[in-house]
Amino acid sequence: MLNDPQHYVTGVLDRDRLTLAKTITLIESTLPAHLELARTIVDRLLPHTGRAIRIGITGVPGAGKSTYIERFGTMLTGLGHRVAVLAIDPSSSRSGGSILGDKTRMERLAVDPNAFIRPSPASGTLGGVGRKTRETMLVCEAAGYDVVIIETVGVGQSETTVASMVDFFLVLMIAGAGDELQGIKKGVLEVADAIVINKADGDNLLRAETARKEYQAALSMLKPDSPNWSPPVLTCSAVEGTGLDKIWETILEHRNKLTISGEMAEKRKTQDLDWMAFLLDDGLRQWFYSNPHVREALPALRKKVAEKKISPTAAADSLLAFLYSRDGK
Ligand SMILES: Nc1nc2c(ncn2[C@@H]2O[C@H](COP(=O)(O)OP(=O)(O)OP(=O)(O)O)[C@@H](O)[C@H]2O)c(=O)[nH]1
Ligand SMILES: [Mg+2]
Numbered sequence: 117m118l119n120d121p122q123h124y125v126t127g128v129l130d131r132d133r134l135t136l137a138k139t140i141t142l143i144e145s146t147l148p149a150h151l152e153l154a155r156t157i158v159d160r161l162l163p164h165t166g167r168a169i170r171i172g173i174t175g176v177p178g179a180g181k182s183t184y185i186e187r188f189g190t191m192l193t194g195l196g197h198r199v200a201v202l203a204i205d206p207s208s209s210r211s212g213g214s215i216l217g218d219k220t221r222m223e224r225l226a227v228d229p230n231a232f233i234r235p236s237p238a239s240g241t242l243g244g245v246g247r248k249t250r251e252t253m254l255v256c257e258a259a260g261y262d263v264v265i266i267e268t269v270g271v272g273q274s275e276t277t278v279a280s281m282v283d284f285f286l287v288l289m290i291a292g293a294g295d296e297l298q299g300i301k302k303g304v305l306e307v308a309d310a311i312v313i314n315k316a317d318g319d320n321l322l323r324a325e326t327a328r329k330e331y332q333a334a335l336s337m338l339k340p341d342s343p344n345w346s347p348p349v350l351t352c353s354a355v356e357g358t359g360l361d362k363i364w365e366t367i368l369e370h371r372n373k374l375t376i377s378g379e380m381a382e383k384r385k386t387q388d389l390d391w392m393a394f395l396l397d398d399g400l401r402q403w404f405y406s407n408p409h410v411r412e413a414l415p416a417l418r419k420k421v422a423e424k425k426i427s428p429t430a431a432a433d434s435l436l437a438f439l440y441s442r443d444g445k
Contacts, residue, residue: 119153122160125160136256144248181288184312185265193230198230199232201267203268247395253266281387283383286311292323306338310348328349332348
């Protein structure tokens with residue numbers, strides 16, 4: 117692989133798909149040299165980012181995410197948008213299940229010249245997934261994609277990671293399954309900007325409408341996160357394509373309201389600052405636990421604490437004090 121960052125920067129800005137894909141591969145790499153190169157590229161692209169509408173979509177396996185994104189994405193490219201789809205699934209150890217599914221369920225979008233689909237590898241820590249997805253999103257924006265959709269399976273912690281990097285977070289549900297069955301945690305509803313009941317078609321139409329009312333009632337009990345937005349509950353059929361235009365309208369209305377009030381700029385600023393704080397925490401933790409002395413002393417100290425030979429406070433203090441004296445200067 118070439119190691120001149122400008123080669124990638126120019127290629128991405130020229131909207132060259134191959135260079136875009138190669139840049140994302142660098143971002144996803146675990147080799148330090150690749151990561152350094154990726155950081156330089158992302159930094160240089162930064163002035164060209166931030167203009168996309170960032171949408172997060174979550175939902176349990178089978179909710180219809182892939183079918184929905186295929187249909188919704190195709191609608192958007194039909195409206196003249198350029199759509200990037202990033203799929204992450206860090207909690208799953210399924211053998212690439214969603215990736216295989218996406219290949220077959222996003223047939224049209226996959227060959228659409230105005231769409232770019234990129235499944236993220238399922239491995240890595242949450243911090244790693246967050247970093248890769250964030251940087252991939254930025255690079256896609258620099259490549260001229262004006263809608264970025266980030267898909268995640270709604271089981272695990274990845275939903276909140278995704279919610280913290282998008283403008284609009286959409287939770288896809290299906291009727292006839294309780295929250296618990298759907299594995300959706302209350303925390304996810306709290307960060308939702310809209311809930312969409314999918315599969316509102318055929319025999320399921322009535323049940324979807326009942327579910328819509330139930331979720332609307334449930335949502336009205338939660339204190340809205342934003343003074344400018346009360347999350348609506350909508351229905352759609354990803355298979356029939358109904359309700360999708362209304363969802364897009366809702367996303368635009370949300371964007372409009374939050375932009376006018378200044379909340380959108382504030383939201384993105386907070387997201388950046390939170391992300392920086394997370395990276396600092398994460399970096400400190402890694403630095404600490406990779407210290408040879410800590411690695412050596414930790415097991416013995418844990419044992420002593422477990423045996424009540426030393427207090428947890430004294431054990432922690434002794435490790436921290438060492439780092440202060442050695443590396444803190
Ligand atoms: N009737 C009906 N079926 C749907 C609809 N959307 C999706 N399905 C079906 O539901 C099943 C699951 O859809 P997927 O799009 O693969 O769901 P997913 O959320 O991506 O699932 P995972 O990738 O496993 O997380 C498929 O058989 C779809 O055909 C819909 O609007 N109506
Ligand atoms: Mg899928």
